[in-house]
Amino acid sequence: xxGVAQSPRYKIIEKRQSVAFWxxxxxxxxxxxxxxxxxxxxPKLLIQFQNNGVVDDSQLPKDRFSAERLKGVDSTLKIQPxxxxxxxxxxxxxxxxxxxxxxxxPGTRLxxx
Amino acid sequence: GDSVTQMEGPVTLSEEAFxxxxxxxxxxxxxxxxxxxxxxxxGLQLLLKATKADDKGSNKGFEATYRKxxxxxxxxxxxxxxxxxxxxxxxxxxYGGATNKLIFGTGTLLAVQP
Numbered sequence: 001x002x003g004v005a006q007s008p009r010y011k012i013i014e015k016r017q018s019v020a021f022w023x024x025x026x027x028x029x030x031x032x033x034x035x036x037x038x039x040x041x042x043p044k045l046l047i048q049f050q051n052n053g054v055v056d057d058s059q060l061p062k063d064r065f066s067a068e069r070l071k072g073v074d075s076t077l078k079i080q081p082x083x084x085x086x087x088x089x090x091x092x093x094x095x096x097x098x099x100x101x102x103x104x105x106p107g108t109r110l111x112x113x
Numbered sequence: 114g115d116s117v118t119q120m121e122g123p124v125t126l127s128e129e130a131f132x133x134x135x136x137x138x139x140x141x142x143x144x145x146x147x148x149x150x151x152x153x154x155x156g157l158q159l160l161l162k163a164t165k166a167d168d169k170g171s172n173k174g175f176e177a178t179y180r181k182x183x184x185x186x187x188x189x190x191x192x193x194x195x196x197x198x199x200x201x202x203x204x205x206x207x208y209g210g211a212t213n214k215l216i217f218g219t220g221t222l223l224a225v226q227p
Contacts, residue, residue: 004156031213042117042202042217043157056212091156098213099145099164104157 002026004105006092012111018080021108025073025094031055032069033102034077035091043091049075082112115140119203119218126193126225134188134221136177136203144205146170146179146186147215151200160188160201193225 005024013019025032030051035043046065048055051072060067064083069075079086089107120135138146148160148170161170166181175190186203203218 033214035215040219042204042219043215044217045212045214048212048214056214093157095213101159101162102213102215103159104149106154106156 004092004094004103006090006105006108008108009106010109010111012113013082014113015084016081018078019082019110020076020078021090021092021110023075023077023092023105025075025092026096026103029094029096029103030072031095031098032075033093033095034067034075035093037089037091037107039088046077046090079110082110084112086110087112115144115205115207115216117203117205117216117218119201119221121219122200122222124221124223126223128195128225128227129192130225132188132190132193132197132223134201134203134223136186136188136218138184138186138203138205140184140205140207142207144207146177147204147206148175148177148186148188149202149204149217151202151220153199157202193223195225195227198223198225 032049034046037043047057049069052069067077091107092105093102095102116139145164147162149157150160161172163170163179169178200220202220204215
């Protein structure tokens, strides 16, 4: 079974630019998560989708971050405009059922200069 | 709110040494507990989990026991190898609410020397 796919793996942008990340979850997994992992910290949830509906986006900075999951499969996370403090690894995870294991993708490392 | 505290690293050990990485948690409900591992250049992988008090999770020679009385889930391995060098994250998931988010500790870097 293929794992969670993410792209790009690395991205370097200047502050105030925009950037988008893509995630393809494991086939059949209804739940999709985006986590932000700042260097030296554990991952923190940004947003959780159940199929194509949002379950929790309480920690998403909505003035600059947006996310969507069209058709309940792939998802994109966008930052516009980026700030220096957005430099982090953005992890996507998917899960089949509510109590099943969350499987993580390799992440996208974002550097904002 | 719920939180996880784990020992700071780096932890540097010689091959075949005994490993303990401490993890304690605070939760209002009855969480499931996890250890995830992140090898260099790779994503997070589930190492082991325990879903209720006194459960022991085990995998690849690693073990951790869910201790409700001490709110702990310490990771242990009897004999580490160079290939165990990675960052280890303790996490909890309280399934009581609508969200299933994992709450992670800050991670502990383990470096095993030959």
